[in-house]
Structure formats: C-alpha cells, structure tokens
Amino acid sequence: MRYSVLFMVIALIAAACIAGCTQQQAQQPSPASGGEIKIGVIASLTGPASNVGKNMWQSAQIAGDEINAQGGVQLGASGTKVPVRLIVGDDESTQQGGQKAATKLITDDKVDILVGGYSSAVTSAYQQTIAEYKVPYIVTGASSPVITHRTDIDTSYVFHHCPTTDSYGEYTTTFIDQVVRPAVNKKLGASDDRPFRLALIYQDTAYGKGVQTAVQNTIAKNNLNIVLVSEQGYRMGESDFRTPLTVIKAENPDAVYLGAFPNEGAPIITQARRDIGLDTIFLNVENNDNAQFYKDLGQYGEGAIIESRFSPYTAPVGALATAQENFKNSYSAKWGMYPDMMGASTYEGIYIAAEAVGKAGTTDKASVHQALVDLTMPEVIEAMKGGTISFTKDYRESRFDLWMEQLAYDPNAGECRPHIVWPDNLKVTEFTLPSWYKPGSA
Amino acid sequence: MVDIGILLQILFWGIYAGCIYILLATGLNLIFGVMKIVNFAHGEFLMIGAYITATIFLISGINPYVIILLAMLALIGIGAVVERLCFRPILGTGKLNEIFLSIGLIYIFQNGAAMVWGDEWQSVKSPYEGIAVPFGPLNLPLDYIIIMVLTAAILALLFLFLQKTRIGREMRATSQNRKGAMLVGINVERMDVLSFGIGCALAAAAGTLWVVSGQVFNPYMGSIPAVKAFAIIILGGLGSIPGAIIGGLLYGIAENAAAYFLGGVWKDAISFIILIVVLVFRPTGLFGESGE
Numbered sequence: 001m002r003y004s005v006l007f008m009v010i011a012l013i014a015a016a017c018i019a020g021c022t023q024q025q026a027q028q029p030s031p032a033s034g035g036e037i038k039i040g041v042i043a044s045l046t047g048p049a050s051n052v053g054k055n056m057w058q059s060a061q062i063a064g065d066e067i068n069a070q071g072g073v074q075l076g077a078s079g080t081k082v083p084v085r086l087i088v089g090d091d092e093s094t095q096q097g098g099q100k101a102a103t104k105l106i107t108d109d110k111v112d113i114l115v116g117g118y119s120s121a122v123t124s125a126y127q128q129t130i131a132e133y134k135v136p137y138i139v140t141g142a143s144s145p146v147i148t149h150r151t152d153i154d155t156s157y158v159f160h161h162c163p164t165t166d167s168y169g170e171y172t173t174t175f176i177d178q179v180v181r182p183a184v185n186k187k188l189g190a191s192d193d194r195p196f197r198l199a200l201i202y203q204d205t206a207y208g209k210g211v212q213t214a215v216q217n218t219i220a221k222n223n224l225n226i227v228l229v230s231e232q233g234y235r236m237g238e239s240d241f242r243t244p245l246t247v248i249k250a251e252n253p254d255a256v257y258l259g260a261f262p263n264e265g266a267p268i269i270t271q272a273r274r275d276i277g278l279d280t281i282f283l284n285v286e287n288n289d290n291a292q293f294y295k296d297l298g299q300y301g302e303g304a305i306i307e308s309r310f311s312p313y314t315a316p317v318g319a320l321a322t323a324q325e326n327f328k329n330s331y332s333a334k335w336g337m338y339p340d341m342m343g344a345s346t347y348e349g350i351y352i353a354a355e356a357v358g359k360a361g362t363t364d365k366a367s368v369h370q371a372l373v374d375l376t377m378p379e380v381i382e383a384m385k386g387g388t389i390s391f392t393k394d395y396r397e398s399r400f401d402l403w404m405e406q407l408a409y410d411p412n413a414g415e416c417r418p419h420i421v422w423p424d425n426l427k428v429t430e431f432t433l434p435s436w437y438k439p440g441s442a
Numbered sequence: 443m444v445d446i447g448i449l450l451q452i453l454f455w456g457i458y459a460g461c462i463y464i465l466l467a468t469g470l471n472l473i474f475g476v477m478k479i480v481n482f483a484h485g486e487f488l489m490i491g492a493y494i495t496a497t498i499f500l501i502s503g504i505n506p507y508v509i510i511l512l513a514m515l516a517l518i519g520i521g522a523v524v525e526r527l528c529f530r531p532i533l534g535t536g537k538l539n540e541i542f543l544s545i546g547l548i549y550i551f552q553n554g555a556a557m558v559w560g561d562e563w564q565s566v567k568s569p570y571e572g573i574a575v576p577f578g579p580l581n582l583p584l585d586y587i588i589i590m591v592l593t594a595a596i597l598a599l600l601f602l603f604l605q606k607t608r609i610g611r612e613m614r615a616t617s618q619n620r621k622g623a624m625l626v627g628i629n630v631e632r633m634d635v636l637s638f639g640i641g642c643a644l645a646a647a648a649g650t651l652w653v654v655s656g657q658v659f660n661p662y663m664g665s666i667p668a669v670k671a672f673a674i675i676i677l678g679g680l681g682s683i684p685g686a687i688i689g690g691l692l693y694g695i696a697e698n699a700a701a702y703f704l705g706g707v708w709k710d711a712i713s714f715i716i717l718i719v720v721l722v723f724r725p726t727g728l729f730g731e732s733g734e
Contacts, residue, residue, distance in 0.1 A: 046556075046561060046662070047662060048563075048660075048662070050561050050562070050660070051562050051563055204705075204706065204707040232705070232706055233705055233706050233707050234701075234706035234707065234709070235706065235707055235709060235710060237666075238706065238709070239657045239658050239659075239663075240455075240459060240657060241706075242455040242458075242698075243452050243455050243456075243698045243701040243702050243706070244701055244702075244706050246448060246451045246452060246455070246702075247448070247702060250445060250448050262563075263563040263658055263660075266565070266658070267565070267656070267657065267658050270565070270656055271656065274571050274572060274583070274656065275583050275586075275656075277574075277581060292562060292563065296563070296564075296565050296658070298567065
C-alpha cells in the first residue's frame, strides 16, 4: 500500500506539471523563403486566455492581408515592395508555452520581428530569449510595466504598444475620484470628505498586481479621498470567486475594481451580483472590452464600468471612428465575430512592424530596432496622444488616449452595451448609479 | 473579530465546492478500486458532462437538473467505450502504460471538444438564478442548495446500488479481491466496464453541477479538478468511497477557508499541504487499509 501511495503521489506531481501543457499546437506555415518580411505573432491560441489570443492572431492576419493587398512593405527609399508573412506561435496561456513559442519563432522560423504577447506573466517568462537573440518585439497585450521597466535583463528590444497597468490604473482611479465618488456622496447626501470605500479583486500575477500597485500609488500620490477596504488576490484562471467576494461584501465597498481577464471578470461580476448580493459598481480593465465578455455578463453587467480604448460596440465620434468601423467590418467579414481591444492593438502592431522595417529598409534586427526607437507614424485605429504612434525614450511605451464606458442593458441584444461617460470631450451620456446600487458604509 | 455569518457563508461555499470534488473523486475511486488503474483523463469526463449539459440545455431549454440524468447516461456509454477500447487491452501491463494512455486521452478529449464546441470560455444561466432562500443570517441561492441535495441523492443511490444489489456486491467483491471474485464466478471484465461507466457518470454529474452553478467552462477545464481528485482519493484512502466523500468535502471547505484566512492564491496550495500532512502521519490516507 505504501508503494501504491508513493507511486500515486509521484504520478500526481507529474500530472500537475503537464496539466497546463495539454493544448493543441497552432497551425504554422512552412519556413520562409527569401523576399518577404517574417513577422512572428505570439498569441494565446489555447488555454485560459485563448479568447483574447485568437482575437489577436485573427486581427494580425487582417493587417497582414491589408498590407499585402497594397503590394507589401516598401523598403526604404528604393521603392522595392516585399510582402509580409505572419507566423503564429501559441503561448498556450502558460509560461512554458510562451518560452516554446518564442524560441521556435526566433530559432526555427527565423522571424524578423515579433508582435503580440498577452499575459504579462507569460510574456515576462520568455523575455530572456528576446534579449539573447535581440529580436525587436512589439508587445500589444501584456500590460504590466514590468515588461519594459525590469532591470534584471536587457529589455531594449521590447516596445510596448498598449497602455500599462500604471497608466490605466491611474486613469480609472482618477475617474473613481472625479465621477463615481461625487455621485455616491450625492446619493448618500454625504459631504465631500466622506472617504470612498474601494475594494480590489485581482489576478495574482504581474498584471493583476500591477493594477493593485497603480491604484495604491495613485491614491497616495494625489492624496485622494479613497480608502482600499479590501484587496483580494486569486490564482490566474480561477472560476470560483464566491469566498473573496463574500469577504469584499463584508467590508461594504462603494465600488469594486477588478484586475481580471475577461474569462475571470464576467464570473466575478455574475457571482457577486447573483450569488453574493453585492449590488455595487464594478470597474473593469480595458482587456474586458470584448464581445464574449458582454455575452457572459448578460444582464449582470448593468451599471458596470470598463476603461477602454477600443470597443466592439462603440467608438468616440471623430476621425478614427471610420477607421475603427472599417477594421470591425473587415474582421467580422473574415472571422464572423467582433474584434476586441487586444486585437486592435495587435492589428496596429503589424502596421508598426511593417513601418519600422520599411523605414529601416532592411530586416536587419539592429536597424529595425533603431527604426522603432525613432518611429513617428500617424495613429492607425486607436486614439494616440498627439495623434501619432511613437515610443517614449525611457521605457519605449506608446501613449494612448483612453475613455470610460458604462454598460446599460439592451433588451434587443439580450446583453449590455457600452456608452462613453468620460472624459467630457468624448462622453455621449452621463455616468449614473443604477437604481439597485447599494453604497457602502463604514 | 471574525463574523460568524461570514464563516457560515464560506462554509456553505466550501460544501458546494466539495460536492463537485466528491462526485469527481468518488467516480475516480470507484474505477481505481475495481480496476486498479490510474486515469488522469478523468477530468475530461467532467468537461464532456459539462458540455453535454450545456448543449442540451441551450438547444432544448430542458431544466438542467433533469439533463444531469442524460449526461450521466451518455457518459456511462462513453466510459464503457473508453474502457473497452483503451484500458482493457493494457490492463495489467504496468502503471506507466496506464499513465501515458490517460495522458493521450486528455489530448484527444480536449482537442475533440475544442473541435466540436470551440475553445471559448462559456457559461449558462440556471433557471433558478436569482432565487435565494433565507437561512438565519444567510441568504442562500437556491441553485447551491439543489446541488447539495442532488449530490447527497446521487451518493445515496450509489450506496444502495453497491450495498443492496447483486451487481453492486459483485463490484465490491472485485474491488476487494479480483482473483477471488473470478474464482467464485464473477465476470470481472463486466465489473470493469460497469465501474468505469459509473465512475464517468459521476464525473458527468460533477460537470453538470459545475455548469448550473454558473461557473465558466472550456475544453481545458478538467485538468486541474482531475489532479485535485487524485489528491482527494490519496487523502481519503485509495479505493475508499467514504474516504473520497470526506476528502472531497474537506478539500472544498479547506480551499475556501484558505482563500478567506490566507488569500485566494493559497486556495490550490492548501489542498496539497493537507495531503502531505496526512500522508506523513497516515500513509494509507484517512480511510485506506494497509492490506489493500
């Protein structure tokens, strides 16, 4: 019996090790011949983040098709046009999978440049390989600032084309302070010095902790009248949030901010409102602004907030509205669904990669890297600060214009739909507290 | 000061989680008890049960608590086929063969499910969502009460089957001594296929209850619950069905207590800490017998 138990324990440990490595391999084209620009796209085609990952890969293909339909990328001033070829690497939503995907794309497929990366934890895991081979990498999904701020390895070839947890964490906390807090005080008839009771529930990874840190820092830096009454972490991929939500409810929060992926955020809100009776405002990170999230939320999304820069169901009025609409139409015509935000930035990432190689006039990685450092190009489909895409000199981060959406239930769609409520120059309606909203109390 | 109302609520969530674990682990232990095989693909039967329930529910609108019967019947059939085609040919050829076969089955079932249903996260809504039953300081959602009652009913039926029916007694005899069972004329291969089918049906029941509780699911959802189910049967004692029940309940409560007292990131780790502690003091598990 002792041997049976020992054997089972060993087998159990072995199974635990392989549990995360059981996803299908992505279809990959054969190795390239010359005369083309090979762009590797790292996306989570399988595993917990596959919903977002597929959107990223499919969006990349839309961009690749468009570039090739224009004859390809013009290399320098010579006028020679070469097509782009996209090669996908499935990171399987795991660190091991990410390492495999990056290594294969770099050493086997010999890509000229990389685009993609969603989970910050996964992306961080293979950055050593990026540094070792010095392949320019435009990260379009992983939002932890650690991606370009870390000092333990060389990150100089990594360029960040999505808002970081620092930037959108600060933006959302400012929204809470300037919009949600006054609305709650008004409902309560309380004075402005009443501390706003905010709770956090976050994925215990670089991404989720980044959101947590950004909120804490913003409150401290700006001396905001916001108190963090509960901070609950959970393991990535978790599906049962009832206990941390019970703890949060006991602290009577005025609102709950989620540092979660869409497959976690929708169950958190649903379980909170349906099972726990936590009738409050839920604020979500931008990566949740995708069609599946709205579908999974159903009516429970009513009143929730999403910080956003690209939505399947709305766009700020302006010059980019048409560009976004064209992208959405191309995407839905090819794939039969809506693109999401990570798809939008990956779509742009392909254009940025093409622009950099074009400016460099070569696929030499050092030259492409320098072209990215010096890059200034017009915004593509998402609103950028100053209307141009460029990377900061310190941490190689592009700067986005963000907005906040509030969800309202649409009986015709049977789902919620977003409406921009902040900032003032973009909003189409006012932020409101739903009739069922229960403010917190000390 | 710890609020007793919160502790009771967390206990309730722990019992709910334990119900899923109990059904999964009991099925696994039934299979191990009779066939002595290691099947790491057991979580995939939970996943298939979840998809069958969700698919029938979305197409027909039949109450998902009724669909649990259909899912269990379907998994009895699937389990019988898997046992006959996959496990029976390698029975007795060594544990490594069983392990690698079951790992292969994980890939086949996961990729097959992804082909049929896609690999997006999905969820369905129970017809009873939003209905709660007041219970002292708590407001207990009706769905979870039904889940607990159904789990108890399934276990009671399993107990009656094993204790009161001829086939059940033959199954227990096979579990206790396979050669002895053969000598007295029991068709042990029939017992194998039956135990495998029933074990898979219990996993399907767990999958159904997972779905109706509103938890998200996708083709890869089964891997972690399967690993936990193995930990539970080792904790409870290999081959011991009472051990699987107590172990499953203990794990469900411990995980939620850990999430409350230590934080959500300890939720999975606590299961294996308990396992290690129990094995140090009682290597046969809580209800295991040294002679088995």
